[in-house]
Amino acid sequence: MRRVDRANYVLYKTDAYLDSPQTIGHGATISAPHMHAYAADCLLPFLRPGARVLDVGSGSGYLSAVFHHLVSSDEKKGKVVGIEHIPQLVEWSKYNLRTDGLGGALSDGQILMVVGDGRLGYPEGGPYDAIHVGAASPVLPQHLVDQLSRPGRMFIPVGEYMQTVLQVDKHEDGSVTEKELYDVRTDYTQMLSAQANGDQAEDITAFSGAKVVRQAQKELDEILNDADASLHSILRTRRNSLSLFFRLPPEVIINIFTALVDIDPIRFERF
Numbered sequence: 701m702r703r704v705d706r707a708n709y710v711l712y713k714t715d716a717y718l719d720s721p722q723t724i725g726h727g728a729t730i731s732a733p734h735m736h737a738y739a740a741d742c743l744l745p746f747l748r749p750g751a752r753v754l755d756v757g758s759g760s761g762y763l764s765a766v767f768h769h770l771v772s773s774d775e776k777k778g779k780v781v782g783i784e785h786i787p788q789l790v791e792w793s794k795y796n797l798r799t800d801g802l803g804g805a806l807s808d809g810q811i812l813m814v815v816g817d818g819r820l821g822y823p824e825g826g827p828y829d830a831i832h833v834g835a836a837s838p839v840l841p842q843h844l845v846d847q848l849s850r851p852g853r854m855f856i857p858v859g860e861y862m863q864t865v866l867q868v869d870k871h872e873d874g875s876v877t878e879k880e881l882y883d884v885r886t887d888y889t890q891m892l893s894a895q896a897n898g899d900q901a902e903d904i905t906a907f908s909g910a911k912v913v914r915q916a917q918k919e920l921d922e923i924l925n926d927a928d929a930s931l932h933s934i935l936r937t938r939r940n941s942l943s944l945f946f947r948l949p950p951e952v953i954i955n956i957f958t959a960l961v962d963i964d965p966i967r968f969e970r971f
Contacts, residue, residue, distance in 0.1 A: 703769045708800040709762035724760045726786045736763055739832050742855045742867055746830040749776035754828040756818035757835035758782030761793030765800055768811050781825040782813045790815050821847045828852060836863050850874055857884060
């Protein structure tokens with residue numbers, strides 16, 4: 701990870717090295733560095749030179765770059781495929797990789813960034829020694845399991861509001877075992893298809909005004925009910941649940957607060 705400058709893969713350079721998730725636009729985020737470290741460490745036994753890796757939900761391209769350095773050496777070249785359902789992020793990730801000095805790896809096919817439905821994987825590039833999934837799935841996608849090598853390993857968060865990170869191992873005989881690594885609370889955005897990126901996507905910019913107001917009021921109620929807690933504790937425990945709200949455009953936030961004043965001016969004044 702030290703060979704990849706995170707500042708080349710985020711929108712706000714001054715926050716590049718904070719150990720927290722950050723927005724990269726289009727309702728997507730780049731995970732916190734410690735989550736990337738956990739994922740790479742989990743997959744490390746399979747990230748040898750010459751290995752093939754699938755990075756699902758590749759976002760800004762950061763972890764795809766990390767994987768490239770792990771599976772390619774002077775003697776043996778590996779292959780990293782990053783798949784992302786948002787076309788704009790795929791193009792941006794290619795720009796980021798070139799900025800980070802990996803234009804040659806893109807040109808010769810050691811790194812391939814594609815637009816697609818991550819739940820279906822990318823069978824053309826498989827089978828994969830390692831699969832990293834950077835977005836949560838309600839259930840374990842069978843298509844991804846099918847694209848694992850024998851042996852092979854997948855790192856994937858599964859669940860919706862509460863998520864469990866699974867280590868999925870396919871063994872030489874084709875049998876598959878799952879190991880629960882740890883629970884996370886909405887640290888990962890949900891996997892969507894490329895089609896869902898249109899009208900069907902539950903992107904923050906597509907929320908109806910009423911839905912956002914209801915969600916914002918619920919979040920404010922939770923904070924106010926914790927009034928005896930320290931500000932530091934509130935920010936630490938609530939940062940994930942509030943991250944969606946505070947990624948809204950400023951003009952939308954202003955409209956929401958205006959609506960909340962109309963709903964409950966006394967409670968809002970306390971906030």
